[in-house]
Amino acid sequence: MTDIDWDQLRAVATDAMTRAYVPYSRFPVGAAALVTDGRVVAGCNTENASYGVGLCAECGLISNLAMTGGGQLVAFVCVDREGRTLMPCGRCRQLIFEHALPGMLLETVSGIRSIEEVLPDAFGPRDLEER
Numbered sequence: 001m002t003d004i005d006w007d008q009l010r011a012v013a014t015d016a017m018t019r020a021y022v023p024y025s026r027f028p029v030g031a032a033a034l035v036t037d038g039r040v041v042a043g044c045n046t047e048n049a050s051y052g053v054g055l056c057a058e059c060g061l062i063s064n065l066a067m068t069g070g071g072q073l074v075a076f077v078c079v080d081r082e083g084r085t086l087m088p089c090g091r092c093r094q095l096i097f098e099h100a101l102p103g104m105l106l107e108t109v110s111g112i113r114s115i116e117e118v119l120p121d122a123f124g125p126r127d128l129e130e131r
């Protein structure tokens with residue numbers, strides 16, 4: 001696997017975080033990921049007066065992935081307002097899993113881990129196939 005520039009990914013995620021729309025939680029989040037073709041995609045959280053409708057930063061990132069040509073994620077990082085690494089929530093681990101290259105790496109609060117480590121025995125598209 002190509003070398004991953006974690007500092008650059010964190011910088012992109014931190015820039016995305018500054019665009020977050022978070023009038024309710026006041027908890028801005030930014031996410032950035034390296035794609036198989038070398039692109040970097042990003043997203044920020046976008047909340048809503050109907051609180052449950054709020055979108056995590058990862059939702060924006062996955063939409064950005066689709067809009068800019070698709071592909072699979074090779075490396076992912078998520079940050080808080082200080083630019084500190086944040087764990088993606090459980091729902092977003094599932095969201096990322098579907099678009100992750102097997103073995104995709106995440107920067108986590110306990111070091112670099114694979115998507116399979118942070119979402120073991122994941123439910124995915126293959127589970128929808130006939131058994």
Ligand code: THU
Nearest residue numbers: 025027029045056057088089092
């Ligand atoms: N949030 C994210 O954007 N991604 C995560 O993985 C964790 C939580 C957002 C949702 C909400 O806007 C704010 O952080 C507080 O939960």
